Amino acid sequence: MIRDEEAQLLTFRLLERDVSSPATDTSTPPLQRSPVAQRRWCLRPLQLLTRREDNGRAVKGLSRDPQGDLLLEGGELVSQEEKERLFKEASEYIRLFYRECGRGGAPDERLAEVRWEIEQRGTYRQTSEELRYGAKVAWRNSTRCIGRLTWESLTVRDLRHLRSAEDILAALIEHIRLATNGGKIRPMITIFAAQPPVATQQAGIRIWNPQLIRYAGYHQADGSIIGDPAHVELTEQLQHLGWRGGKRTPFDLLPIVIQMPGQEPKMVALPNNVVLEVPINHPNYPWFSKLGLKWHALPVISNMCLAIGGLRYTAAPFNGWYMGTEIGARNLGDSQRYNQLPVIAERMGLNTGSDRTMWKDRALVELNIAVLDSFGRKGVTIVDHHTAARQFMQHEQREKQAGRCMYADWGWIVPPLSGSTTPVFHTAYEDRTVMPNFLYQEEAWKSSARPPGCPV
């Protein structure tokens, strides 16, 4: 495993351990992969076909896109029905793109091009502008997100051309650096190559971690857990891959794991100097710092699939900035996470013997004050739930003015603290999934050895 000091010297270094022949931990079963699945992963020989260049010229060329999707051949593998389905979704998005981006002309020419490409290859390539706008609209359509007011400000990194796990891991670390921006958080998404058509039986690129920055959780012999209980399973998976674990503090940074289609997962330790963390202090309670709490500045969700125009970007990590309650009311407060309320209440001298003293509520408020104050003093962007809720109401207004319906998931939008003091509590929302959007996908270590439809 990379030691911290080394990780700081080298920007990053890969752990290339063949998990099918574990060198040290023989108690760990290797990832199962049947010969059938192995064969499915293989790239088939490149094919010559006629394709149209961006300028519309027809040329004979390799079926590998020079900009590079993972596997571009496969048109003959994809059923007509599947092609129709893809074209329908593609054309819905292309029309939205032309409508909203004021492109003047009709989308007909572009639609014809997309149809042709789907016919030939079973998939199509989005232009960089289509991709960029699609990512923003996916954010706009995320019904569980309260922070959508600034959806247009998303910085989109189009890295569909990256081929190797090494390059992708480096790009992920660069994402953290760029988005952290010394504390002035920039909403950002990095998009890697789309998943090839389902019929080719090729999985997409997957990042195993639910977020790029997460803390390990270790089961102890006495049944207790050190670290984040939400990540015990991931921690164990990474240990199966050869990670020796960190120093067993409550805040050990997990390495990032990436899995390219048909390859073994690769792991990289996060260089310490790239992850900005905020120690949590309280403005009025000096004892608070002794709890030793901290949290990372940047929440980068990395396990969701970005769906635009029928294409699936299975690796497209994105971030906004934190709302205080995510850390104060959930990550550090939940009894099944860091469970800090009993400790805080005790330090506050509250009577924890009865629910009716509201010791939980009082401790919760102080913890949330501490989170907001600590981030603020460190110059790290964070929004309180009152401001976020007000901005969300403003977002709804703007969407109405733009002639669009705004959908929302009430249970997620209402903050987990003082809900009824925010305007969103008193508003009814319709929840509907419209595309483009971010979709959940099966945990990568469960689906990685099994392409869709493969009965292994």
Ligand code: ARG
């Ligand atoms: N709730 C998650 C966490 O606490 C982060 C989800 C995304 N949050 C955001 N503000 N963009 O880590």
